[in-house]
Amino acid sequence: MLTVPDPAPPRAARGFEAVDTWVFDLDNTLYPPHLDLWSQIDQRMKTYIAGFLGLSHDEAFRLQKDYYRRFGTSMRGLMIHHGLDPDEFLSYVHDIDHSPLQPDPRLGAALERLAGKKLILTNGSVAHAEAVTQRLGLDHHFDGVFDIIAADFIPKPSPETYARFLDRHGIDPGRAAMFEDLARNLEVPHALGMTTVLVTPDGTREIEREAWELEGHADPHIDHVTSDLAGFLGGLAPGGVER
Incomplete structure:
Protein backbone atom coordinates (compact mmCIF):
# COMPACT_ATOMS: atom_id res chain seq x y z
CA MET A 1 0.00 0.00 0.00
CA LEU A 2 1.25 3.43 -0.89
CA THR A 3 1.69 5.58 2.20
CA VAL A 4 1.18 9.27 1.67
CA PRO A 5 3.49 11.20 3.99
CA ASP A 6 2.10 13.94 6.14
CA PRO A 7 2.68 17.40 4.62
CA ALA A 8 5.73 19.17 5.95
CA PRO A 9 4.91 21.84 8.50
CA PRO A 10 5.20 25.39 7.18
CA ARG A 11 8.60 26.94 7.70
CA ALA A 12 8.62 29.51 10.46
CA ALA A 13 9.51 32.96 9.16
CA ARG A 14 12.46 34.62 10.82
CA GLY A 15 11.64 37.57 12.99
CA PHE A 16 13.35 40.82 13.92
CA GLU A 17 14.01 40.43 17.64
CA ALA A 18 17.79 40.10 17.23
CA VAL A 19 18.16 42.50 14.29
CA ASP A 20 20.56 45.39 14.79
CA THR A 21 21.43 46.03 11.12
CA HIS A 57 16.87 50.37 -30.16
CA ASP A 58 14.90 47.12 -30.33
CA GLU A 59 18.11 45.07 -30.58
CA ALA A 60 19.67 47.07 -27.76
CA PHE A 61 16.60 46.52 -25.57
CA ARG A 62 16.68 42.74 -26.12
CA LEU A 63 20.39 42.59 -25.28
CA GLN A 64 19.92 44.84 -22.26
CA LYS A 65 17.22 42.60 -20.77
CA ASP A 66 19.11 39.40 -21.58
CA TYR A 67 22.24 40.64 -19.81
CA TYR A 68 20.21 41.97 -16.87
CA ARG A 69 18.68 38.59 -16.20
CA ARG A 70 21.87 36.61 -16.81
CA PHE A 71 24.42 38.81 -15.04
CA GLY A 72 22.46 40.78 -12.42
CA THR A 73 22.94 44.05 -14.32
CA SER A 74 23.07 44.88 -18.01
CA MET A 75 26.30 46.71 -17.29
CA ARG A 76 28.04 43.55 -16.09
CA GLY A 77 27.21 41.72 -19.30
CA LEU A 78 28.46 44.64 -21.36
CA MET A 79 31.69 44.73 -19.38
CA ILE A 80 32.31 41.01 -19.83
CA HIS A 81 31.41 40.75 -23.51
CA HIS A 82 32.07 44.22 -24.92
CA GLY A 83 34.68 45.96 -22.74
CA LEU A 84 32.28 48.62 -21.45
CA ASP A 85 33.65 51.50 -19.35
CA PRO A 86 31.40 51.21 -16.26
CA ASP A 87 32.03 54.73 -14.93
CA GLU A 88 30.90 56.36 -18.16
CA PHE A 89 27.89 54.05 -18.36
CA LEU A 90 26.77 54.76 -14.78
CA SER A 91 27.15 58.50 -15.24
CA TYR A 92 25.00 58.41 -18.37
CA VAL A 93 22.19 56.11 -17.21
CA HIS A 94 21.74 57.84 -13.84
CA ASP A 95 21.42 61.30 -15.40
CA ILE A 96 17.65 61.31 -14.91
CA ASP A 97 14.86 63.53 -13.62
CA HIS A 98 14.42 62.75 -9.91
CA SER A 99 11.52 65.19 -9.49
CA PRO A 100 8.85 62.43 -9.35
CA LEU A 101 10.26 61.63 -5.90
CA GLN A 102 8.76 63.61 -3.05
CA PRO A 103 9.67 63.62 0.65
CA ASP A 104 8.33 60.55 2.44
CA PRO A 105 7.90 61.53 6.11
CA ARG A 113 12.14 54.08 15.12
CA LEU A 114 14.49 51.26 14.12
CA ALA A 115 17.32 50.74 16.57
CA GLY A 116 20.67 49.93 14.99
CA LYS A 117 22.55 50.57 11.80
CA LYS A 118 20.73 51.30 8.53
CA LEU A 119 22.52 50.72 5.22
CA ILE A 120 21.75 50.75 1.51
CA LEU A 121 23.02 47.90 -0.69
CA THR A 122 22.46 48.79 -4.33
CA ASN A 123 23.51 47.76 -7.82
CA GLY A 124 23.47 51.47 -8.64
CA SER A 125 25.96 54.16 -7.67
CA VAL A 126 26.46 56.20 -4.51
CA ALA A 127 25.66 59.35 -6.49
CA HIS A 128 22.31 57.92 -7.58
CA ALA A 129 21.54 56.69 -4.05
CA GLU A 130 22.30 60.12 -2.62
CA ALA A 131 20.08 61.83 -5.21
CA VAL A 132 17.20 59.45 -4.41
CA THR A 133 17.45 59.60 -0.63
CA GLN A 134 17.83 63.38 -0.61
CA ARG A 135 14.66 63.78 -2.70
CA LEU A 136 12.85 61.39 -0.32
CA GLY A 137 14.17 63.28 2.70
CA LEU A 138 15.71 60.07 4.02
CA ASP A 139 19.46 60.59 3.56
CA HIS A 140 20.12 61.37 7.24
CA HIS A 141 18.65 58.02 8.30
CA PHE A 142 21.33 55.90 6.61
CA ASP A 143 24.78 55.10 7.93
CA GLY A 144 26.25 54.24 4.56
CA VAL A 145 25.77 53.12 0.97
CA PHE A 146 27.47 50.05 -0.51
CA ASP A 147 27.20 50.52 -4.25
CA ILE A 148 28.20 48.69 -7.42
CA ILE A 149 31.61 50.42 -7.40
CA ALA A 150 32.34 49.17 -3.86
CA ALA A 151 31.31 45.73 -5.13
CA ASP A 152 33.99 45.95 -7.85
CA PHE A 153 31.12 46.08 -10.39
CA ILE A 154 29.95 42.57 -9.44
CA PRO A 155 26.21 42.95 -8.77
CA LYS A 156 23.70 41.24 -6.57
CA PRO A 157 22.84 38.37 -6.49
CA SER A 158 26.51 37.29 -6.58
CA PRO A 159 27.56 35.73 -3.24
CA GLU A 160 30.87 37.59 -3.55
CA THR A 161 29.09 40.93 -3.33
CA TYR A 162 27.21 40.06 -0.14
CA ALA A 163 30.43 38.73 1.44
CA ARG A 164 32.26 41.94 0.56
CA PHE A 165 29.38 44.06 1.92
CA LEU A 166 29.16 42.16 5.22
CA ASP A 167 32.91 42.32 5.70
CA ARG A 168 33.13 46.04 4.85
CA HIS A 169 30.52 46.94 7.47
CA GLY A 170 31.31 44.26 10.06
CA ILE A 171 27.81 42.78 9.90
CA ASP A 172 26.69 39.59 11.64
CA PRO A 173 24.13 38.26 9.11
CA GLY A 174 22.25 36.49 11.90
CA ARG A 175 21.47 39.94 13.32
CA ALA A 176 20.53 41.62 10.04
CA ALA A 177 17.40 42.04 7.93
CA MET A 178 17.32 42.81 4.21
CA PHE A 179 14.57 44.50 2.21
CA GLU A 180 14.54 43.97 -1.58
CA ASP A 181 12.16 44.13 -4.53
CA LEU A 182 13.73 41.14 -6.35
CA ALA A 183 13.26 37.72 -4.78
CA ARG A 184 16.43 36.34 -6.34
CA ASN A 185 18.49 38.98 -4.56
CA LEU A 186 17.31 37.63 -1.19
CA GLU A 187 18.38 34.02 -1.68
CA VAL A 188 22.01 34.47 -0.62
CA GLY A 193 21.12 33.87 8.11
CA MET A 194 19.49 37.23 7.40
CA THR A 195 15.78 37.88 7.84
CA THR A 196 14.40 38.66 4.38
CA VAL A 197 11.57 40.94 3.30
CA LEU A 198 10.36 41.10 -0.30
CA VAL A 199 8.95 44.54 -1.18
CA THR A 200 6.32 44.16 -3.90
CA PRO A 201 4.50 46.74 -6.04
CA ASP A 202 1.17 48.18 -4.98
CA GLY A 203 -1.28 46.00 -6.89
CA THR A 204 -3.54 48.95 -7.66
CA ARG A 205 -0.86 50.68 -9.78
CA GLU A 206 0.19 49.81 -13.31
CA ILE A 207 3.92 49.28 -13.69
CA GLU A 208 6.29 48.04 -16.37
CA ARG A 209 8.39 45.16 -15.07
CA GLU A 210 9.69 41.90 -16.49
CA ALA A 211 7.52 38.92 -15.44
CA TRP A 212 10.43 37.22 -13.64
CA GLU A 213 11.04 40.35 -11.57
CA LEU A 214 7.62 39.92 -9.94
CA GLU A 215 8.04 36.22 -9.14
CA GLY A 216 9.22 34.51 -5.98
CA HIS A 217 6.76 35.66 -3.31
CA ALA A 218 6.35 32.11 -2.01
CA ASP A 219 9.98 31.05 -2.35
CA PRO A 220 11.37 29.43 0.81
CA HIS A 221 14.03 32.12 1.23
CA ILE A 222 11.40 34.85 1.62
CA ASP A 223 10.44 35.42 5.26
CA HIS A 224 8.03 38.33 4.77
CA VAL A 225 6.29 40.10 1.89
CA THR A 226 4.92 43.65 1.88
CA SER A 227 3.68 46.18 -0.65
CA ASP A 228 3.94 48.97 1.95
CA LEU A 229 7.47 49.35 3.33
CA ALA A 230 6.62 52.24 5.64
CA GLY A 231 3.58 50.42 6.99
CA PHE A 232 5.56 47.22 7.50
CA LEU A 233 8.35 48.98 9.38
CA GLY A 234 5.77 50.98 11.33
CA GLY A 235 4.22 47.69 12.44
CA LEU A 236 7.40 46.84 14.30
CA ALA A 237 7.68 48.07 17.85
CA PRO A 238 10.46 50.57 18.62
CA GLY A 239 13.78 48.81 18.18
CA GLY A 240 12.41 46.45 15.54
CA VAL A 241 10.51 43.85 17.58
CA GLU A 242 7.32 42.65 15.94
CA ARG A 243 4.13 43.76 17.63
Whole structure:
Protein backbone atom coordinates (compact mmCIF):
# COMPACT_ATOMS: atom_id res chain seq x y z
CA MET A 1 0.00 0.00 0.00
CA LEU A 2 1.25 3.43 -0.89
CA THR A 3 1.69 5.58 2.20
CA VAL A 4 1.18 9.27 1.67
CA PRO A 5 3.49 11.20 3.99
CA ASP A 6 2.10 13.94 6.14
CA PRO A 7 2.68 17.40 4.62
CA ALA A 8 5.73 19.17 5.95
CA PRO A 9 4.91 21.84 8.50
CA PRO A 10 5.20 25.39 7.18
CA ARG A 11 8.60 26.94 7.70
CA ALA A 12 8.62 29.51 10.46
CA ALA A 13 9.51 32.96 9.16
CA ARG A 14 12.46 34.62 10.82
CA GLY A 15 11.64 37.57 12.99
CA PHE A 16 13.35 40.82 13.92
CA GLU A 17 14.01 40.43 17.64
CA ALA A 18 17.79 40.10 17.23
CA VAL A 19 18.16 42.50 14.29
CA ASP A 20 20.56 45.39 14.79
CA THR A 21 21.43 46.03 11.12
CA TRP A 22 18.80 47.00 8.57
CA VAL A 23 19.79 46.63 4.91
CA PHE A 24 17.76 48.20 2.11
CA ASP A 25 17.91 47.96 -1.64
CA LEU A 26 17.36 51.32 -3.32
CA ASP A 27 15.42 51.39 -6.59
CA ASN A 28 11.83 50.15 -6.41
CA THR A 29 12.31 49.43 -2.69
CA LEU A 30 12.74 52.77 -0.91
CA TYR A 31 10.32 54.29 -3.41
CA PRO A 32 7.49 52.56 -5.31
CA PRO A 33 7.99 51.45 -8.91
CA HIS A 34 4.96 53.36 -10.20
CA LEU A 35 6.99 56.59 -9.86
CA ASP A 36 8.83 55.42 -12.99
CA LEU A 37 12.37 56.44 -12.09
CA TRP A 38 13.53 53.02 -13.18
CA SER A 39 11.81 53.41 -16.55
CA GLN A 40 13.96 56.51 -17.15
CA ILE A 41 17.11 54.54 -16.33
CA ASP A 42 15.86 51.72 -18.52
CA GLN A 43 15.42 54.05 -21.49
CA ARG A 44 18.85 55.62 -21.04
CA MET A 45 20.45 52.18 -20.90
CA LYS A 46 18.77 51.24 -24.16
CA THR A 47 19.94 54.46 -25.82
CA TYR A 48 23.50 54.04 -24.55
CA ILE A 49 23.75 50.39 -25.65
CA ALA A 50 22.34 51.20 -29.11
CA GLY A 51 25.02 53.85 -29.64
CA PHE A 52 27.82 51.87 -28.00
CA LEU A 53 27.25 48.72 -30.08
CA GLY A 54 25.68 50.23 -33.19
CA LEU A 55 22.37 48.45 -32.68
CA SER A 56 18.78 49.42 -33.30
CA HIS A 57 16.87 50.37 -30.16
CA ASP A 58 14.90 47.12 -30.33
CA GLU A 59 18.11 45.07 -30.58
CA ALA A 60 19.67 47.07 -27.76
CA PHE A 61 16.60 46.52 -25.57
CA ARG A 62 16.68 42.74 -26.12
CA LEU A 63 20.39 42.59 -25.28
CA GLN A 64 19.92 44.84 -22.26
CA LYS A 65 17.22 42.60 -20.77
CA ASP A 66 19.11 39.40 -21.58
CA TYR A 67 22.24 40.64 -19.81
CA TYR A 68 20.21 41.97 -16.87
CA ARG A 69 18.68 38.59 -16.20
CA ARG A 70 21.87 36.61 -16.81
CA PHE A 71 24.42 38.81 -15.04
CA GLY A 72 22.46 40.78 -12.42
CA THR A 73 22.94 44.05 -14.32
CA SER A 74 23.07 44.88 -18.01
CA MET A 75 26.30 46.71 -17.29
CA ARG A 76 28.04 43.55 -16.09
CA GLY A 77 27.21 41.72 -19.30
CA LEU A 78 28.46 44.64 -21.36
CA MET A 79 31.69 44.73 -19.38
CA ILE A 80 32.31 41.01 -19.83
CA HIS A 81 31.41 40.75 -23.51
CA HIS A 82 32.07 44.22 -24.92
CA GLY A 83 34.68 45.96 -22.74
CA LEU A 84 32.28 48.62 -21.45
CA ASP A 85 33.65 51.50 -19.35
CA PRO A 86 31.40 51.21 -16.26
CA ASP A 87 32.03 54.73 -14.93
CA GLU A 88 30.90 56.36 -18.16
CA PHE A 89 27.89 54.05 -18.36
CA LEU A 90 26.77 54.76 -14.78
CA SER A 91 27.15 58.50 -15.24
CA TYR A 92 25.00 58.41 -18.37
CA VAL A 93 22.19 56.11 -17.21
CA HIS A 94 21.74 57.84 -13.84
CA ASP A 95 21.42 61.30 -15.40
CA ILE A 96 17.65 61.31 -14.91
CA ASP A 97 14.86 63.53 -13.62
CA HIS A 98 14.42 62.75 -9.91
CA SER A 99 11.52 65.19 -9.49
CA PRO A 100 8.85 62.43 -9.35
CA LEU A 101 10.26 61.63 -5.90
CA GLN A 102 8.76 63.61 -3.05
CA PRO A 103 9.67 63.62 0.65
CA ASP A 104 8.33 60.55 2.44
CA PRO A 105 7.90 61.53 6.11
CA ARG A 106 5.96 58.34 6.83
CA LEU A 107 8.90 56.16 5.79
CA GLY A 108 11.28 58.53 7.55
CA ALA A 109 9.38 58.15 10.82
CA ALA A 110 9.41 54.36 10.46
CA LEU A 111 13.16 54.32 9.83
CA GLU A 112 13.74 56.63 12.80
CA ARG A 113 12.14 54.08 15.12
CA LEU A 114 14.49 51.26 14.12
CA ALA A 115 17.32 50.74 16.57
CA GLY A 116 20.67 49.93 14.99
CA LYS A 117 22.55 50.57 11.80
CA LYS A 118 20.73 51.30 8.53
CA LEU A 119 22.52 50.72 5.22
CA ILE A 120 21.75 50.75 1.51
CA LEU A 121 23.02 47.90 -0.69
CA THR A 122 22.46 48.79 -4.33
CA ASN A 123 23.51 47.76 -7.82
CA GLY A 124 23.47 51.47 -8.64
CA SER A 125 25.96 54.16 -7.67
CA VAL A 126 26.46 56.20 -4.51
CA ALA A 127 25.66 59.35 -6.49
CA HIS A 128 22.31 57.92 -7.58
CA ALA A 129 21.54 56.69 -4.05
CA GLU A 130 22.30 60.12 -2.62
CA ALA A 131 20.08 61.83 -5.21
CA VAL A 132 17.20 59.45 -4.41
CA THR A 133 17.45 59.60 -0.63
CA GLN A 134 17.83 63.38 -0.61
CA ARG A 135 14.66 63.78 -2.70
CA LEU A 136 12.85 61.39 -0.32
CA GLY A 137 14.17 63.28 2.70
CA LEU A 138 15.71 60.07 4.02
CA ASP A 139 19.46 60.59 3.56
CA HIS A 140 20.12 61.37 7.24
CA HIS A 141 18.65 58.02 8.30
CA PHE A 142 21.33 55.90 6.61
CA ASP A 143 24.78 55.10 7.93
CA GLY A 144 26.25 54.24 4.56
CA VAL A 145 25.77 53.12 0.97
CA PHE A 146 27.47 50.05 -0.51
CA ASP A 147 27.20 50.52 -4.25
CA ILE A 148 28.20 48.69 -7.42
CA ILE A 149 31.61 50.42 -7.40
CA ALA A 150 32.34 49.17 -3.86
CA ALA A 151 31.31 45.73 -5.13
CA ASP A 152 33.99 45.95 -7.85
CA PHE A 153 31.12 46.08 -10.39
CA ILE A 154 29.95 42.57 -9.44
CA PRO A 155 26.21 42.95 -8.77
CA LYS A 156 23.70 41.24 -6.57
CA PRO A 157 22.84 38.37 -6.49
CA SER A 158 26.51 37.29 -6.58
CA PRO A 159 27.56 35.73 -3.24
CA GLU A 160 30.87 37.59 -3.55
CA THR A 161 29.09 40.93 -3.33
CA TYR A 162 27.21 40.06 -0.14
CA ALA A 163 30.43 38.73 1.44
CA ARG A 164 32.26 41.94 0.56
CA PHE A 165 29.38 44.06 1.92
CA LEU A 166 29.16 42.16 5.22
CA ASP A 167 32.91 42.32 5.70
CA ARG A 168 33.13 46.04 4.85
CA HIS A 169 30.52 46.94 7.47
CA GLY A 170 31.31 44.26 10.06
CA ILE A 171 27.81 42.78 9.90
CA ASP A 172 26.69 39.59 11.64
CA PRO A 173 24.13 38.26 9.11
CA GLY A 174 22.25 36.49 11.90
CA ARG A 175 21.47 39.94 13.32
CA ALA A 176 20.53 41.62 10.04
CA ALA A 177 17.40 42.04 7.93
CA MET A 178 17.32 42.81 4.21
CA PHE A 179 14.57 44.50 2.21
CA GLU A 180 14.54 43.97 -1.58
CA ASP A 181 12.16 44.13 -4.53
CA LEU A 182 13.73 41.14 -6.35
CA ALA A 183 13.26 37.72 -4.78
CA ARG A 184 16.43 36.34 -6.34
CA ASN A 185 18.49 38.98 -4.56
CA LEU A 186 17.31 37.63 -1.19
CA GLU A 187 18.38 34.02 -1.68
CA VAL A 188 22.01 34.47 -0.62
CA PRO A 189 21.18 36.78 2.33
CA HIS A 190 18.69 34.22 3.64
CA ALA A 191 21.23 31.40 3.28
CA LEU A 192 23.67 33.52 5.29
CA GLY A 193 21.12 33.87 8.11
CA MET A 194 19.49 37.23 7.40
CA THR A 195 15.78 37.88 7.84
CA THR A 196 14.40 38.66 4.38
CA VAL A 197 11.57 40.94 3.30
CA LEU A 198 10.36 41.10 -0.30
CA VAL A 199 8.95 44.54 -1.18
CA THR A 200 6.32 44.16 -3.90
CA PRO A 201 4.50 46.74 -6.04
CA ASP A 202 1.17 48.18 -4.98
CA GLY A 203 -1.28 46.00 -6.89
CA THR A 204 -3.54 48.95 -7.66
CA ARG A 205 -0.86 50.68 -9.78
CA GLU A 206 0.19 49.81 -13.31
CA ILE A 207 3.92 49.28 -13.69
CA GLU A 208 6.29 48.04 -16.37
CA ARG A 209 8.39 45.16 -15.07
CA GLU A 210 9.69 41.90 -16.49
CA ALA A 211 7.52 38.92 -15.44
CA TRP A 212 10.43 37.22 -13.64
CA GLU A 213 11.04 40.35 -11.57
CA LEU A 214 7.62 39.92 -9.94
CA GLU A 215 8.04 36.22 -9.14
CA GLY A 216 9.22 34.51 -5.98
CA HIS A 217 6.76 35.66 -3.31
CA ALA A 218 6.35 32.11 -2.01
CA ASP A 219 9.98 31.05 -2.35
CA PRO A 220 11.37 29.43 0.81
CA HIS A 221 14.03 32.12 1.23
CA ILE A 222 11.40 34.85 1.62
CA ASP A 223 10.44 35.42 5.26
CA HIS A 224 8.03 38.33 4.77
CA VAL A 225 6.29 40.10 1.89
CA THR A 226 4.92 43.65 1.88
CA SER A 227 3.68 46.18 -0.65
CA ASP A 228 3.94 48.97 1.95
CA LEU A 229 7.47 49.35 3.33
CA ALA A 230 6.62 52.24 5.64
CA GLY A 231 3.58 50.42 6.99
CA PHE A 232 5.56 47.22 7.50
CA LEU A 233 8.35 48.98 9.38
CA GLY A 234 5.77 50.98 11.33
CA GLY A 235 4.22 47.69 12.44
CA LEU A 236 7.40 46.84 14.30
CA ALA A 237 7.68 48.07 17.85
CA PRO A 238 10.46 50.57 18.62
CA GLY A 239 13.78 48.81 18.18
CA GLY A 240 12.41 46.45 15.54
CA VAL A 241 10.51 43.85 17.58
CA GLU A 242 7.32 42.65 15.94
CA ARG A 243 4.13 43.76 17.63
